[in-house]
Amino acid sequence: MATTIPWLDDREQVTWLSWLRLSAELPAALHRQLQSDADLSLPDYDVLVQLAAAPQRRLRTTALARAVHWERSRLSHHVKRMESRGLVERVACDDDGRGNFVELTRAGAAALAGAAPGHVAAVRHYFLDALDADEQETLAALTGKVLARLDGITGSGATDAPCGRDPG
Amino acid sequence: MATTIPWLDDREQVTWLSWLRLSAELPAALHRQLQSDADLSLPDYDVLVQLAAAPQRRLRTTALARAVHWERSRLSHHVKRMESRGLVERVACDDDGRGNFVELTRAGAAALAGAAPGHVAAVRHYFLDALDADEQETLAALTGKVLARLDGITGSGATDAPCGRDPG
DNA sequence: GAAGATTGAGGAATCAATCTTT
DNA sequence: AAAGATTGATTCCTCAATCTTC
Numbered sequence: 001m002a003t004t005i006p007w008l009d010d011r012e013q014v015t016w017l018s019w020l021r022l023s024a025e026l027p028a029a030l031h032r033q034l035q036s037d038a039d040l041s042l043p044d045y046d047v048l049v050q051l052a053a054a055p056q057r058r059l060r061t062t063a064l065a066r067a068v069h070w071e072r073s074r075l076s077h078h079v080k081r082m083e084s085r086g087l088v089e090r091v092a093c094d095d096d097g098r099g100n101f102v103e104l105t106r107a108g109a110a111a112l113a114g115a116a117p118g119h120v121a122a123v124r125h126y127f128l129d130a131l132d133a134d135e136q137e138t139l140a141a142l143t144g145k146v147l148a149r150l151d152g153i154t155g156s157g158a159t160d161a162p163c164g165r166d167p168g
Numbered sequence: 169m170a171t172t173i174p175w176l177d178d179r180e181q182v183t184w185l186s187w188l189r190l191s192a193e194l195p196a197a198l199h200r201q202l203q204s205d206a207d208l209s210l211p212d213y214d215v216l217v218q219l220a221a222a223p224q225r226r227l228r229t230t231a232l233a234r235a236v237h238w239e240r241s242r243l244s245h246h247v248k249r250m251e252s253r254g255l256v257e258r259v260a261c262d263d264d265g266r267g268n269f270v271e272l273t274r275a276g277a278a279a280l281a282g283a284a285p286g287h288v289a290a291v292r293h294y295f296l297d298a299l300d301a302d303e304q305e306t307l308a309a310l311t312g313k314v315l316a317r318l319d320g321i322t323g324s325g326a327t328d329a330p331c332g333r334d335p336g
Numbered sequence: 337g338a339a340g341a342t343t344g345a346g347g348a349a350t351c352a353a354t355c356t357t358t
Numbered sequence: 359a360a361a362g363a364t365t366g367a368t369t370c371c372t373c374a375a376t377c378t379t380c
Contacts, residue, residue, distance in 0.1 A: 007288060008288060008291070008292075008296075011301060011304055011305060011308070012292075012296050012304065014308045015296065015299075015304040015305070015307055015308040015311075016291055016295065016296065018308050018311040018312050018315060019295070019307070019308075019311055021237065021311075021315055022191075022311045022314055022315050022318070023190075023191035023194075023195065024237065025237075025315070025318055025319075025322070026191075026314070026318065027191070029318060029321075029322055031350095041369080041370085043370080043371095060340085061340070061341060061342095062339090062340065062341080069189070069192065070371095071371090071372075071373095072340080072341060072342085073341090073342080073343085073371085073372075073373080073374095074370085074371060074372075075341095076341065076342050076343080077342090077343090077370080077371080078370080078371090080342085081369075081370085093340095096339095096340080096379080096380080097340095097378080097379050097380075098339070098340045098341070098378065098379045098380065099339090099340055099341075099379090100340085100341070120175060120176060123176070123184060124176075124180075125321070126314075126317075126318055126321065127184065127187070127314060127318075128176075128180050128183065128184065129317070130313050130314040130316075130317040130318070131183075131310065131313065131314065133179060135310055135313070136179055136180065136183040137179060137183070138306060138310065139183055139187070139307070139310045140179070140182045140183040140186050140187075142299065142303055142306065142307045142310075143183075143186045143187055143189075143190045144186050145298050145299060145303070146190055146194070146294075146295060146298040146299065147186060147189060147190050147193065148298075149294075149297070149298040150190070150193055150194060150197060150294055150295075150298070151193075153197075153293070153294065154193070154197055209347085209348080211348080211349095228362090229362070229363060229364095230361090230362065230363080238349095239349090239350075239351090240362080240363060240364085241349090241350070241351080241352095241363090241364075241365085242348085242349060242350075243363095244363065244364050244365080245348080245349080245364085245365090246348080246349090248364085249347075249348085261362095264357080264358080264361095264362080265356080265357050265358080265362095266356065266357045266358070266361065266362040266363070267357090267361090267362055267363075268362080268363070337380100338379105338380080339378100339379085339380075340377105340378085340379080340380095341376100341377085341378085341379105342375105342376080342377075342378100343374105343375080343376070343377090344373105344374095344375085344376095345372100345373090345374090345375105346371100346372090346373090347370100347371085347372085347373105348369100348370080348371075348372100349368100349369085349370075349371100350367100350368085350369080350370100351366105351367090351368085351369105352365105352366095352367090353364105353365080353366085353367105354363100354364080354365070354366095355362105355363085355364075355365090356361100356362085356363085356364100357360105357361085357362080357363105358359100358360080358361075358362095
């Protein structure tokens, strides 16, 4: 085999490895904070945020799946577990016999309210505070660039729906 | 409660959400490529790379755990699954009756050799190719800055061991 | 048949508890 | 007791198959 395989050079390797490590460690740190302070997982938090921001504090299953960028199957399993803990409730949909709403319960709203300040503080502490305003903008621009290309390739295009973990 | 909670502002939110999305989508894309082209998971690949780079194509369990930045428990479970697929083998350690080596098998080496070119190409395609050389350096600097702070806080300090996914 | 959603099986990750050798 | 490593339980995620309503 005389073919030369184009391995990563030093610059590429540093970029890639440092990305890889951060994308493993940062969620882990945030997860531990949320879990120990509020007994919620990161995915739990995402779901609660979306429901809290929704019109009637409820969303159709598919709409919620889109909002958190999950497959319906994953959402279904997750909602089931959250329902058993009393954080959300599944209610039938009058208009469409096939569909459900996932609705935030009082306990779910309370859990989110209790968790949010600490989580936002953790996002700052572990992530944003390491960078000044310019650096944050630069980072956002670079990740945005990669995302745009990635979404173009994989077809998981940017959605309209509001997303993310921050309660409005 | 008259206390104002410092929510994320626009710049922070864009930075955070765009980070969040990329750190979900990029590994997913790479995982799918590796899985369908080489029948390996991303974690499988990491383990194989570390073993292939090690002196006798084998490493003590704890050393391997450090190299891939995992807990020993996670590694133990993972190695068990990989062993059942014939990719690695656990062999007793003469010097220390408590310890084991995890050793790369022929099949494991072959799997890595088969997977590496496609994986490296995917890393370029989905990630590196979206940025020019300067941008890559900038991104590495920014993620490095966050990582340095994060490791300082959480105590999971930077290790000496070589790490990463690229076979030497 | 297509859309909305759930299910079951299997791999993967984390935590606390355990076992053995030093 | 400390170090090296594994185990079991639980949660989480993906895939393929299913079920119901439109």
